[in-house]
Amino acid sequence: MTKLQAEVRSNSVAKGKDAMVTEDELDNLAYLKAVVKETLRLHMPAPLLVPHLSMADCDIEGYTIPSGTRTIINAWALARDPSYWENAEEFMPERFMDGGSAAAIDYKGSDFLLLPFGTGRRICPGITFAISTIEIMLANLVYLFNWELPVELAEKGIDMTESFGVTVHRAEKLLLVPIVPQD
Ligand code: HEM
Structure with a gap:
């Protein structure tokens, strides 16, 4: 919290006692963004996403998944797999910052290690709305x-x-x- 407050308070243009962080200031708050991403890695609201039905037979690393199979993706396990994440169980927002071990991972589902919003054609369409709402709310809670x-x-x-x-x-x-x- 101290580190987050230092970033938010030093970046926010002081506008008097009742000032609030505004949306256009979020771009400068790299640590805040990393905190939100790390929170969604460890505590994603939908850890098994939503069930999907396979539309065609497919083969995944030797396992045959027949057409019409209900599949559940364990995004929680992917996000905590110690063979892919450095100190997987630890809350380390720095991993998502420039130079960090997971700096290249975004929310778009192109990296299957982090899927809080799912992936592919049924990926959550509310990502941008969700993230900017969470960021502005958290920024103001710690700013004020x-x-x-x-x-x-x-x-x-x-x-x-x-x-x-x-x-x-x-x-x-x-x-x-x-x-x-x-x-
Ligand atoms: C932190 C906030 C949110 C999280 C973690 C989240 C996560 C998800 C996940 C995991 C799915 C299922 C993806 C899949 O099929 O595998 C989903 C679907 C969906 N989400 Fe979100 N969501 C969030 C916020 C929102 C918001 C703010 C909206 C709308 C404004 C929204 C609208 C939808 C809709 C409409 C779908 C269904 C998409 C489809 O099946 O084609 N979500 N979301």
Whole structure:
């Protein structure tokens, strides 16, 4: 959070107390973009995408998939495969920044290691809308406030347990206390 705030606050043109980060400033926020991408790698909302039906027989590395087979892609496993990702279980946004081990990977599904939006002809058409909405929201949340855990949760830390379904989300609500920075 400290690193993200340093980037957002130093890049945002100060416009007084009630200023907010605007969409045209997002292009300068490389670390913010990497944070969102790394979050979608580790915690994608639809880890098994949606089921697809194969339209023709095909052969994948010796396995025959007959036409009409319901297929489920485990994008979660691809995104955490330790043979392809450096420190796969660690939250390391830097991997997606210039010079990082995954700098070339985008959301367009051309690299099967990162498929939070699926791939191919049925890829999510809302990618740009989703990403810009998340980025502008996160940028402003960290620009305007410092965030702390409530006293009763400070020792336990954040509970990252997830509730499983077609879409996955945190099992417990995220409770945070916003602090208005004094400087
Ligand atoms: C973080 C946010 C989002 C994520 C992670 C996400 C993820 C996905 C995934 C995994 C699929 C299935 C791709 C496949 O068939 O393999 C999908 C499909 C779809 N998404 Fe999203 N989505 C997001 C936001 C949005 C938004 C904001 C919109 C619309 C404004 C949207 C509209 C759609 C539609 C219409 C489909 C069905 C496309 C088709 O079957 O041809 N999504 N999305």
